[in-house]
Amino acid sequence: MSELPASSETCTSHTPALRGDCPSPWGEPLARAQLKATPDDFQVVEVMGFEPSGEGEHLWLWVEKCGLNTDAVAADIAQRLGLSRQALSYSGMKDRHARTQQWFSVHWPAGAGTANAGVWSLGDEWLPQDSSNAQYRVLKQARSNRKLRRGAHAANQFVITLRQLSFIGAATRELLDERLATIAVHGVPNYIGDQRFGHGGRNIDQGLRLLAERRAGQRRRRDQRESIWLSALRSALFNRVLAARVSNQSWASYLVGDVLQLDGRGSFFQPTNDDASWPERLSAGLIHPTGPMPGAGEAAVHDAVAALEAQTLAPWQQIIDDLAAIGLPNQRRSLRLCAPDLSAQWLADDSLRLSFSLPCGAFATALLASSIDLEESPHALFAE
Incomplete structure (x- = not known):
């Protein structure tokens, strides 16, 4: 795969030091549009497999x-x-x-x-x-003969209609169509969306408060939302590593020491010289580089990747140590999100319908934000 140009688009942040920017390899958004003007404008069908x-x-x-x-x-x-x-x-x-x-x-x-x-x-x-x-x-x-467990489904199918679409600067419908075609071929950074962080980043704040109280030995009544707060912290740390690899243009390519993930699956492996097929599979979007969801246990990466992740996450080592002390496992997540079935249909000059499938755990907003600056209806923000 050829090198990908890097520019930046900014994530709204209540805790800017941890959340930071979410750079995009494809440039600034070309348009603005309203997301979820009505419930029927955001349709999702679960695919079990x-x-x-x-x-x-x-x-x-x-x-x-x-x-x-x-x-x-x-x-x-x-x-x-x-x-x-x-x-x-x-x-x-x-x-x-x-x-x-x-x-x-x-x-x-x-x-x-x-x-x-x-x-x-x-x-x-x-x-x-x-x-x-x-x-x-x-x-x-x-x-x-089995119960459903979290993350058991293979994918989600989306049909999303964007309303009140207007172009930014000199952008045109043709340029937006070209951007979407590029995304269908090369994918987008697999950022974890704002839904995970809560309105104004409150889930991160709650997670930081929870870790601080545990570190100080303070006992507190258990809250069923604790797993959400801790997940928000790990997600923010993952986004920081992904942002660093978008900035150095390695989010979709191999660095020495990478652990690779099969597309849409939880299987990971380290490539070897005995396997001559993985570079072609990486270029085709069948496997992806990964980033950390920090926790307990040694990281599987080494060499250049281990150094990059350590340097990027050094300001938040205390958080990582606290997550490990709780017993959350050190896990990996794909850095790249592919949607080869992405298709676009113009309903009107200001209405665009997008259809695509994403693997379990991926955020549709991560795909959309690489082309379009999204404005959600006030009643729809952070609903889940």
């Missing part, structure tokens, strides 16, 4: 929701079935201000309790039955 087995003690429910976050739907289903919230699970969180479809699983052995136990008997009616836009419905059900 496999089907329920058809038998077993877990009931899977294929749910369409609108105006609700994933956990709220799980809680409501559990209440209607007379089960504990812990009986419900799902693979991925889906946006609240959107129209989404995904699987939920219920540990509910067939025939247990009452005659209707183990069967969803409410059909496909919208729930709750009121005039609000915050509703869900069960479109189908199936039996499975």
